[in-house]
Amino acid sequence: QVQLVESGGGLTQAGGSLRLSCSCSGGAFSSYRMGWFRQAPGKEREFVASTSWGGAFTDYADSVKGRFTITRDNNKRTSYLLMDYLKPEDTAVYYCAASGATDSSRSAGDYDYWGQGTQVTVSS
Secondary structure: OOEEEEEOOEEEEOOOOEEEEEEEEOOOHHHOEEEEEEEOOOOOOEEEEEEOOOOOOEEEOOOOOOOEEEEEEOOOOEEEEEEOOOOHHHOEEEEEEEEOOOOOOOOHHHOOEEOOOEEEEEEO
């Protein structure tokens, strides 16, 4: 059984940084595409970033491109999302997700496993 556990969320001021971690237990982590999504109150869950199984290929939503960086350490079975220059509009619950498919996807429906989410709050 695959379990994903996020950590690293919290409260920070605009312009600050946070690093989210997603630890994976069970399954074949090194073969999964890993993604990060977020959901703000009253809004739908939206794609943030994803990385291929080896980390060579990444994809970012336009709203975070140049500010967020997704990485992974397959030896540690962990995916990371480094968030710099945070803005109040980045406030949301952030979810880690894993997909057994090899093709890149921004659709939540293409991801097979999900974490419980971690809250990120950015004050102005």
